[in-house]
Amino acid sequence: MIRRVNWWALTKVIFLGMFLIFTVFPLYWILITSLKPRKDMFTVPLQYWPKHLTLENYVNIFEISNFDVYIFNSLLVSTVSGLFSLMIAMLSGYVLARFRFRGKHQIIFAFFVTQMIPLFIALAPLYLLMSKLQLLNRLPSLILIYTVMMIPFCTIIMKSFFERIPPSLEEAAMIDGCSRIGALLKVVVPVMLPGIAATFIFAFVQCWNELFLAVMFIDKESAKTIPVAMNSFITKFDIDWGAMSAATVLSVIPTLILFAFAQKYIVEGMTQGALKE
Amino acid sequence: MLFSSLFNRGEENMKMETKPTPQPIFNISKHGMFILLCLLPALLLVSIFIYYPLCKGMIMAFQNYSLFDLTNIRFIGLQNFKSVIVNPDFKQALINSFYWVFFSLIFQFMIGFVLALMMRKKFRGRGIYQAFVFFPWAMSGFLIGLIWRWMFNGQGGVINDLLLKMNLFDTPIPFLADPKWAMASVIMANIWYGVTFFGIMLLAALQSIPEELYEAAKMDGANNIQQLFHITIPYIMPTIIATTLLRVIWILNFPDIIYAMTNGGPAGSTHILSTYMLEKIIYDQDYGQASAIGVIIMILLSFFSIFYLLATKFNKVGDF
Numbered sequence: 001m002i003r004r005v006n007w008w009a010l011t012k013v014i015f016l017g018m019f020l021i022f023t024v025f026p027l028y029w030i031l032i033t034s035l036k037p038r039k040d041m042f043t044v045p046l047q048y049w050p051k052h053l054t055l056e057n058y059v060n061i062f063e064i065s066n067f068d069v070y071i072f073n074s075l076l077v078s079t080v081s082g083l084f085s086l087m088i089a090m091l092s093g094y095v096l097a098r099f100r101f102r103g104k105h106q107i108i109f110a111f112f113v114t115q116m117i118p119l120f121i122a123l124a125p126l127y128l129l130m131s132k133l134q135l136l137n138r139l140p141s142l143i144l145i146y147t148v149m150m151i152p153f154c155t156i157i158m159k160s161f162f163e164r165i166p167p168s169l170e171e172a173a174m175i176d177g178c179s180r181i182g183a184l185l186k187v188v189v190p191v192m193l194p195g196i197a198a199t200f201i202f203a204f205v206q207c208w209n210e211l212f213l214a215v216m217f218i219d220k221e222s223a224k225t226i227p228v229a230m231n232s233f234i235t236k237f238d239i240d241w242g243a244m245s246a247a248t249v250l251s252v253i254p255t256l257i258l259f260a261f262a263q264k265y266i267v268e269g270m271t272q273g274a275l276k277e
Numbered sequence: 278m279l280f281s282s283l284f285n286r287g288e289e290n291m292k293m294e295t296k297p298t299p300q301p302i303f304n305i306s307k308h309g310m311f312i313l314l315c316l317l318p319a320l321l322l323v324s325i326f327i328y329y330p331l332c333k334g335m336i337m338a339f340q341n342y343s344l345f346d347l348t349n350i351r352f353i354g355l356q357n358f359k360s361v362i363v364n365p366d367f368k369q370a371l372i373n374s375f376y377w378v379f380f381s382l383i384f385q386f387m388i389g390f391v392l393a394l395m396m397r398k399k400f401r402g403r404g405i406y407q408a409f410v411f412f413p414w415a416m417s418g419f420l421i422g423l424i425w426r427w428m429f430n431g432q433g434g435v436i437n438d439l440l441l442k443m444n445l446f447d448t449p450i451p452f453l454a455d456p457k458w459a460m461a462s463v464i465m466a467n468i469w470y471g472v473t474f475f476g477i478m479l480l481a482a483l484q485s486i487p488e489e490l491y492e493a494a495k496m497d498g499a500n501n502i503q504q505l506f507h508i509t510i511p512y513i514m515p516t517i518i519a520t521t522l523l524r525v526i527w528i529l530n531f532p533d534i535i536y537a538m539t540n541g542g543p544a545g546s547t548h549i550l551s552t553y554m555l556e557k558i559i560y561d562q563d564y565g566q567a568s569a570i571g572v573i574i575m576i577l578l579s580f581f582s583i584f585y586l587l588a589t590k591f592n593k594v595g596d597f
Contacts, residue, residue, distance in 0.1 A: 008501075012395045015391065015392075015395055016392075016395055016396075016406065019388070019392060019410065019472075020409060020410065022469070023409065023410045023412065023413065023469070023472075023473075024409060024412070026421075026424050026425065026469065027424075029424070029427075029428060029435055030424045030427065033427065041433055042432055042433035044438075045438070046433065046438045088318045088319050088322070089319065091315040091316070091318065091319070092315060092316050092318075092319035092320075094315065095311075095315040095316055096316075099308060099312050101309075101312055107316070107320070110323070110328075111323070114323065114327050116523075116526050116578075117331070117578075118529075118530045118554075118571055118574050118575065118578075119327070119331075119530075120530075120532075120551060120554055120555060120558065120567075120571055121330075121331055121334035121335060121568055121571035121572070121575070122327060122330035122331045122333075122334050123334075123555075123558055123567075124334060124337065124342075124564035124568065125329075125330035125331075125333035125334050125337065126326070126330045129326075129330060144326070145326060147322070148322045148323060148325075148326040148327060149327070151319050151322060151323055152323060152327075155319060180311065205415060208417075209416070209417030209419070209420070210417070211417065211419045211533065211536075212555065215559065216558075216559070227417065227419055230419070230420075231419070234423070234537070241427055241430075241433070244423065244427070245427065248420055248423055248424060251420065252415070252416055252420060255415040255416065256412060256415050256416075258415070259411065259412070259414065259415035260408050263411050264404075267407075267411070267477055267481075
């Protein structure tokens with residue numbers, strides 16, 4: 001019996017393997033760089049597996065900058081903005097999913113458009129607005145604007161989650177004497193907890209990563225978030241790649257962990273939200 | 278769904294009635310107050326902090342509005358547009374924007390499509406595999422730009438090292454410092470970032486194709502290639518059209534990677550419209566000209582979207 005090679009399976013394995021390397025290698029490389037001692041960073045031949053592992057870059061970044069402050073600021077801003085936008089989006093998403101009323105399509109469209117237009121047009125006016133509100137160089141400016149920026153997307157996602165829950169669920173609770181909000185909190189929310197968590201994570205990660213608004217609004221050491229601080233590292237003439245890679249790894253790890261948990265639901269929300277036919 | 282409401286609302290409403298998803302069941306008149314209260318925070322905040330600044334920004338495009346010259350704010354008609362358009366940097370940014378969108382999109386789409394095809398059938402570890410290839414999505418464009426900037430570095434950069442090892446070049450290339458290579462390098466980083474989007478979206482579409490279609494085709498003797506062109510691609514065409522359109526818009530509005538890798542340099546050779554606009558805001562602080570560029574971007578995208586939707590006779594772009 002001649003054993004036939006399954007060419008399709010073989011091609012698949014090769015392609016998927018190569019693509020995995022292509023995707024993961026840059027992350028591996030930045031991790032390895034951050035663990036190399038300074039003297040090994042540029043030595044030829046490059047070390048694909050570091051001969052000496054060290055945490056000196058990580059120690060260094062906390063010494064040359066207030067990285068602990070940046071981490072704290074980023075955590076604070078992202079958590080609070082994420083929670084605020086989630087709460088607001090739950091209310092609006094619920095109403096848009098359950099009720100039929102005039103102007104509904106226009107509202108959804110207006111939210112959708114915010115995801116499409118170059119928001120940089122709003123950058124300068126926002127700066128002037130924040131300066132009028134006396135919020136420049138203060139974290140509430142970021143909390144406020146991130147909350148707002150996340151509302152449209154979170155609303156659209158929450159709407160699609162609510163639509164998948166049969167209205168009979170809260171009707172039954174309301175017949176049993178719950179108010180609408182009571183039914184929403186006691187019956188509907190527990191069912192869609194995974195979706196809510198994923199939406200929060202998505203919002204959190206977006207805020208954690210945001211750069212340009214933060215660069216516009218924040219110029220004071222004590223109020224810098226991680227991206228603002230890293231931006232000031234690169235505008236210096238010479239980039240210290242050791243410190244830079246350590247900072248990159250530190251700021252990427254939380255988002256990678258969160259995304260790994262929420263990945264399934266985010267994918268679900270994204271594809272369901274975008275590809276309704 | 279949303280774009281469709283622009284084009285043929287009647288048909289859309291009819292579709293709404295027959296949709297199998299749970300329909301709104303509650304009576305509006307009884308709940309008007311509740312609806313209003315729930316929507317109020319979202320509507321108010323989005324109006325004040327997104328739509329108001331947007332409108333103001335568009336007005337700025339017609340004003341002399343520079344942070345250095347705040348006492349002299351006045352309407353100057355189309356002067357900003359004129360100053361922007363005659364600038365050779367703008368022309369360069371416009372051409373680069375085309376390359377940036379076109380090549381990023383083509384490669385993201387093709388690799389993403391193959392990825393989706395390969396992942397369609399369940400295999401052991403597919404869940405974990407998907408989680409891994411999804412990683413770029415958890416990262417900001419800024420960090421991605423930094424990582425690739427380090428990899429493309431002339432000194433100590435791993436890409437040069439690999440190319441030299443493969444004997445493709447004799448000497449290291451200063452990728453990001455050489456105008457000939459810089460644009461290709463930033464596009465490379467963007468491809469890396471965007472493949473996943475297409476992979477995920479197209480995979481979801483592929484999984485919605487009924488298996489019977491393939492079985493019927495096999496019985497009629499269709500080979501794999503024929504199945505691809507006569508079943509798979511026609512079936513997921515709506516998804517392809519919707520995702521590519523959304524992607525064109527996002528890629529053009531996505532300055533982060535270029536900002537981190539080259540910041541438009543060397544000598545403006547990697548500016549696209551959005552990075553050029555950011556430079557006008559952050560460095561020149563000429564809000565008038567910056568806004569003019571923003572308005573030009575919006576006009577281009579609107580024309581493109583309408584043209585694209587008409588050309589593909591498509592009216593079902595998703596509502597996000």
